Amino acid sequence: MPEGPSIVFLKNKLTRYRSKTVSEASGYGEMDKSRIANIQLMDIDTYGKNLLFVFKDFFIGVHLGLFGSMLINKRKKVNASFALHFSDAEINFYVAKTKFHPGKPKDIFNFKTDILKPEFDPEFITEELKKEKYASQMIGDVLMDQNVFTGVGNIIRVEVLYRAKIHPESIVKEIPEKKLQFLFKAVVAYAEEFLHLMKTDEVKELAWVYGKKICPKDKTQLVIEEMGKVKRKTYVCLKCQKRYT
Ligand SMILES: [Zn+2]
Missing domain, CATH: 1.10.8.50 (Helicase, Ruva Protein; domain 3)
Structure with missing residues (x-):
């Protein structure tokens, strides 16, 4: 199971996508993704074992749990549970739990x-x-x-x-x-x-x-x-x- 540093390690791999425009989000996870369309990714942050994708008025927390994984510009044969798409790139998560949070990470997390x-x-x-x-x-x-x-x-x-x-x-x-x-x-x-x-x-x-x-x-x-x-x-x-x- 990933620990806090493993998530910071993933975040550091994603630095180049900060401030890029997300064209859409997909994945079989139940979280409502309708607000993630043609919207700027303001920041990528972490809180403990959560990877956070920060948009203007809300953010998405991604938790990898025991079996989750992340791939950049690569896909597994199985469907992603959550994915962010950019004009020339994609970030795919497998068996990850996602949560929608209104506001900023600091409003919710200590x-x-x-x-x-x-x-x-x-x-x-x-x-x-x-x-x-x-x-x-x-x-x-x-x-x-x-x-x-x-x-x-x-x-x-x-x-x-x-x-x-x-x-x-x-x-x-x-x-x-x-x-x-x-x-x-x-x-x-x-x-x-x-x-x-x-x-x-x-x-x-x-x-x-x-x-x-x-x-x-x-x-x-x-x-x-x-x-x-x-x-x-x-x-x-x-x-x-x-x-x-
Ligand atoms: Zn000893």
């Missing part, structure tokens, strides 16, 4: 939680995590909550918890403040590293623990199992990562 936005605000996140619904949860679950850490996927979750030396089953309110601040920094730094590594397709190869069997630091066996409510495959070094409970 950029303070997006791990790849300059607006990402550790102080805001700190306050959010003090709320009971997050404070009593495991950090490994909260990291996957797109309302708090928008753009985090399983690879980022596993890698940053290892870097911050926090066991994923640690309860949020028991984690020392300094540790949490370190974790936020690790999230931002690793999201940028992830984006960089996508260019050479080395994200998995150069991960420290995700997809590995032993801890790179002390060579002990990693615990590999589905943990927490999110039930996602988790890699933990019990020597390096402390459990705060």
